[in-house]
Amino acid sequence: IAGITQAPTSQILAAGRRMTLRCTQDMRHNAMYWYRQDLGLGLRLIHYSNTAGTTGKGEVPDGYSVSRANTDDFPLTLASAVPSQTSVYFCASSDDEGSGEQFFGPGTRLTVL
């Protein structure tokens, strides 16, 4: 693995189903983030984690949950998907030094029908 990966690349999901989006980084970054990106809107933060074992709520956390059992993995779970959760989801990570720029995974395109 080089950098940050996400799975699946895309998914079509029936409303009411449970879904987990996976994110893994190999850069040993402490901080990780989940964003959603919708047309005409900026990236919106769903949840974040400043270090393994801790998580926090972002701007749009409702309907989503996360866990951070270790440094590398940061899965995002939709407990019961709704059509308004149709979006492109990006996972990102950053380290604590310098500018703290965020590195993004390739994204997951999720459609909830």
Add this chain to the structure above:
Amino acid sequence: GQNIDQPTEMTATEGAIVQINCTYQTSGFNGLFWYQQHAGEAPTFLSYNVLDGLEEKGRFSSFLSRSKGYSYLLLKELQMKDSASYLCAVKDSNYQLIWGAGTKLIIKP
């Protein structure tokens, strides 16, 4: 509330220069970032400003005025591959990034 404003779309000619503006109102300021995002791809980091002034990096430069809540990204010698969206983001007092909606830049030959 927190707000980042940037133009929705701009058009420029190959070989020319374009300036993309970003104004912000945020709770605190801990730096401003510019990212490039090609259609269907992830954002990639371009520049970071935390002090007033101009940061130059090859064909790209970024300027910041904290007193005016203003930044711009300057792209010189435009190439077709520069066709992309350019995202402005500010790190607020909680050290979280607040993102603008992005400026779609269209380059014409």
